[in-house]
Amino acid sequence: MDFKFSDEQIMIRDTAEAFLAEVSTSAAVRAAMVTERGYDPDLWARICTEMYWPAIHIPEQYGGLGLGYVELVATLEQMGRRLLCAPFFASVCLAGNALLVAGNDAQKGAWLPRLVAGSSATLAFAGPQGGSDAAAVSVTCEQVGGRYRLNGVSRYVLDGHTAEWLVVAARAPGSAGNSGVSLLVLEANTEGVSRQWLPTMDQTRKQAQISFDDVWLDADALLGVEGESASALETVLDLARVALAADQVGGAQQSLDMTVDYLQERVQFGRSIASYQAVKHKCADMMVKVEAGRSALYYAACIADEALAGSAQSSQLAEAASIAKGYCSDAYFFNAGCGIQLFGGVGFTAEYDIQLYFKRAKSTETFLGNGDYHRQRLARQLLDEETI
Numbered sequence: 001m002d003f004k005f006s007d008e009q010i011m012i013r014d015t016a017e018a019f020l021a022e023v024s025t026s027a028a029v030r031a032a033m034v035t036e037r038g039y040d041p042d043l044w045a046r047i048c049t050e051m052y053w054p055a056i057h058i059p060e061q062y063g064g065l066g067l068g069y070v071e072l073v074a075t076l077e078q079m080g081r082r083l084l085c086a087p088f089f090a091s092v093c094l095a096g097n098a099l100l101v102a103g104n105d106a107q108k109g110a111w112l113p114r115l116v117a118g119s120s121a122t123l124a125f126a127g128p129q130g131g132s133d134a135a136a137v138s139v140t141c142e143q144v145g146g147r148y149r150l151n152g153v154s155r156y157v158l159d160g161h162t163a164e165w166l167v168v169a170a171r172a173p174g175s176a177g178n179s180g181v182s183l184l185v186l187e188a189n190t191e192g193v194s195r196q197w198l199p200t201m202d203q204t205r206k207q208a209q210i211s212f213d214d215v216w217l218d219a220d221a222l223l224g225v226e227g228e229s230a231s232a233l234e235t236v237l238d239l240a241r242v243a244l245a246a247d248q249v250g251g252a253q254q255s256l257d258m259t260v261d262y263l264q265e266r267v268q269f270g271r272s273i274a275s276y277q278a279v280k281h282k283c284a285d286m287m288v289k290v291e292a293g294r295s296a297l298y299y300a301a302c303i304a305d306e307a308l309a310g311s312a313q314s315s316q317l318a319e320a321a322s323i324a325k326g327y328c329s330d331a332y333f334f335n336a337g338c339g340i341q342l343f344g345g346v347g348f349t350a351e352y353d354i355q356l357y358f359k360r361a362k363s364t365e366t367f368l369g370n371g372d373y374h375r376q377r378l379a380r381q382l383l384d385e386e387t388i
Contacts (some may be wrong), residue, residue: 005074011243012071019051021332026081026353027098029204032085033356036197037162038206039085045087048118054092055116058100061111069239069304073297074224077306080250083356085206087120090158093243094236095121096166100308102183102223102232103238106280109167111185120162122156123240124210125169125233132369133237134169134230137214141170141182143226143229146219148184150192150212156367161197162186165225168212169233183223190215204356204364210240235307238321241368242300245321248328249293254287255335259342268345279342286338289331293324300324318379326374329365336361 005013023043047053048112057072072092079088096115099108102379117119127138139152150170154160165187172180186194192215198207224232244252260283273279307314309368336358340347347354368375 007299009071009074011263012067012293013074013078016051016053017081020078020082020084024079024084028351029083029085029136029356033203036206038159038203039087040049043117044086044120048086048116051114053088054118056092056110058096058116059108062108063116068301069241069242069247069265069308070298070301071158072285072303074245076243076246076296077253077297079361081254083353083360085204087159087162089205089243090122090160090163091115091120093240094123094144094158095163095165095167097239098123098183098236099185099224101235102229104223107220107223108187111232114165119164119165120159121140122157122159123169123236124157124160124169126154126156128153128155130150130156132373133254133369134181134233135176136231137169137181139168139170139186140173141226141260142173148182148217148219148221150184150214150215150217151310153197154210154212154280155207157208157210158367159206161195161206162208166193167230170212172227175227178234180224180227181230181233183229183233184217184221185223186215186217188222189214190217192216200361200363205363208293210245235317237368238317239304239307241296241325242322244364244368245293245300245324245328246371248361249290249297249330249366250279251357251360252286252290252328252332252335253295255332255339255354256283256290258354258357259283259335259339261288262343263385282338282342286335289334293328293331296320296324296327319378322369322374322377322381325369326378329374330371332361333365347355 053075055064056067058070060066062284099111126136139150139154142149167185170182193212194211196209198209200207263279264272266273303316303320307317339354340358345355346352
């Protein structure tokens, strides 16, 4: 693996940084986050038609650019740095990856071009009790007369109340754990589907509850083999963990940058507080967190590329994803927390953006498993107690 950015990758990252610095300002984020939708439709249209970001890692035969996960992660890092309010993560990194991993050619040809064109989507997998893996699936799926009937509730669905189509994880009645899990794709306005926005602490990324009441789907809605999609779901979640770690690295970097800027401006006892040694040490700790997290992130992105290509190294995805997500979760929360402390009392106030990063840090930490969850998962892998 070559861990050095190519000229093309540098251009993609720098273009994303420049565009988001212009359109995802503090004012734009604050305007979008107070709405129920959670994003500006005009900005989302620009992201899809001008920047063509949903197409980054979608294969060319489905209308995509055919690039890799490293390019996607480089873009996501800049999104996290600017707290972009958009359905990009849910659409591309959850629903889009589910189609890439579990869909057949006909299903990819039907749904992925819509994704590239700007149609929003998401993945619903966790039940009312939450959870971070296939065992969290609680919606039931019964085959009746060659069709499938869904019943149950999914919660904590990112952008679930605004998505135009859904990928749903459901299980056979009476099954548990990794057994009996299926993946299905459907229009969000299908009869029997009801959606409710769930206000959360992090206003910059919306969540929803989706209920399924005798939702009937045709056989072509099934992704993969009925009852045997737990492994595919885990792959999708691992790919999403890598993408979420990119968001965290970007946020951790911005937490450091805005804190250093503030420390250089604030004067105490006749000198900038950035000149005090104890403050410098804390900022150095924050920098180490960012750089170590970035290293774990881009290694995991390379493994994700191999996984999507079906190479032998794809078996390392679960390990790399847990390393990246576990470490970056802790790093982001550490940096945002230190930022609030170094800002002083004003760090908690609504006028300063550091509190927005603190909230995003906590929400991304808990989604798809926090640091403790992934350290335990790694231990099970190393001790051969878990089959990946």
